[in-house]
Amino acid sequence: MQAIHQDNDSVLTECELPALKRLVESLETRHHIQVIKNPGICLTMVRAEDSLEKQEFFLGEALTTECEVSVDGRPGYGLCLGEEPIRSYCVAVCDALLHGESAAPAELLAFLEEHRALLIARDTEEFNHILRSHVDFKLMEQD
Amino acid sequence: MGYVAIKGGEDAIANANELVEFYRIKARTKPIELAQILGQFRLLIDKIMGEGSLYAPEHAALVLKQNEGDVFESAFMLRAYRATLQRRYYSEKLATREMFVRRRISSAFREIPGGQILGPTRDYSQRLLDARLVTETMGDIDAFLGEFEAKLDRSSLHGVPTLSKVIDLLQSEGLLREVEADTNRRVVDITREAVKFPAPRSAALQMLARAETGGIMSLAYSAQRGFGSAHATVGELRVGEVPVRVRDARGRVRLIGRIRVTEAEMISKIKTQKKDPVPYLSLGYGLCFGQNETKAISMGILDRTMRSGGDAPCQTQEFVLYHTEGIESYGFTNHLKLPHYVTFQSGLNNLRQAVERKEKNRGNLGFGSKPAPQKINQPAS
Known part of the structure; x- marks a missing residue:
């Protein structure tokens, strides 16, 4: 089985934005947050390779939003696909709190676990819908 | 001019x-x-x-x-x-084996590890107009979605698997090998470096990935009809979402989201040389943004034909890559609508002068004078 959404960034980039925003608004009341670099859009060139010869090539670019903050003096970087200024700021705040010297806030860890479970449930349900189109074609000679 | x-x-x-x-x-x-x-x-x-x-x-x-x-x-x-945005990041190489698969089929093998999953496709539909959509309401949509959700047995859900690739089967038997061509493996970015032919394979794959779907489909179809040798089989076609990861300012690899892609692995037989008479199979590779199966399959066919040698259009790298570049061909075709007055008048002047010269030469030779128009019933003098 695939270990989906185990990465915290996977949760933060895909969870419901209003919920993430509420979490960060709550964190803002207890931490000193300074925006070092305002959210801004840029490009990420997506690298790929062919399956057999492993020839690397550039697939195309993806719109990306980046943001840099300092939370209680700890740096945080927020990166996500699309034009997502609020999400990139929220990801940056969470990144600073998750990778600082002190333990991450319980509120943040609880949020991650709750939303990780929601995303896993969402993807599992979707995949099981997809599995309903699993096919086993028979040849005409077969019964 | x-x-x-x-x-x-x-x-x-x-x-x-x-x-x-x-x-x-x-x-x-x-x-x-x-x-x-x-x-x-x-x-x-x-x-x-x-x-x-x-x-x-x-x-x-x-x-x-x-x-x-x-x-x-x-x-x-x-x-x-x-073109107005700054490129700030290069992703790690996409790992399509990590794909959240929405669709995955093989026309080469009936039984594949993990099974064939048709996913969202119209391949087996009858192409009939659905008149119900003319009067579709939110109520219809809600009703459909409700029924759709109810079909899922939530008591026995399968986890999301990692599906191995079909080509693994052929590789394990030693039947699938690299194309024996003098491949230039340099990684080129065609948005930063002008393409020169013969172009490295990386440039060709990048250009095909952004090519116009109809354009590459036409050339891939020409290959299948005999203008070039391509008898490709869909080893595996998968559609789904793959994670994109980049390195942040601190050098940490960070997941920034998932993108939907289509990947086609087209298997075809390689012509063997006298020194190596055992035939083998190789791969043409197609990968593009979004669910665009026609494009990924065509890309896989053309990746293979361009490396096969030969003079057919689909085998000529410059022909394929330049003429399937949608924005350039669209731009050039449409620029013909813009004023070309001076260009055209210049050509017209040259044409008139040539006609005048010819008329003059005819005159010098005694053939130049136009005969007077005759009335139909007037007897010739």
């Missing part, structure tokens, strides 16, 4: 732009929301992103609305927008 610029016409151009806007909305129907385009024109958005070479679904929806559904113009606009 050089071009001569024009000037003036500002008012007419401004009014023409206004007219475009007028015709876009003159029916006074409810404005289409981007969420509707994103939700209900999924495949069109994917096509625009692929040909615009920019993964940005919301922006693709916007340009589609702005351009009244013109895919060429929308892809063109997306590429122009892309």
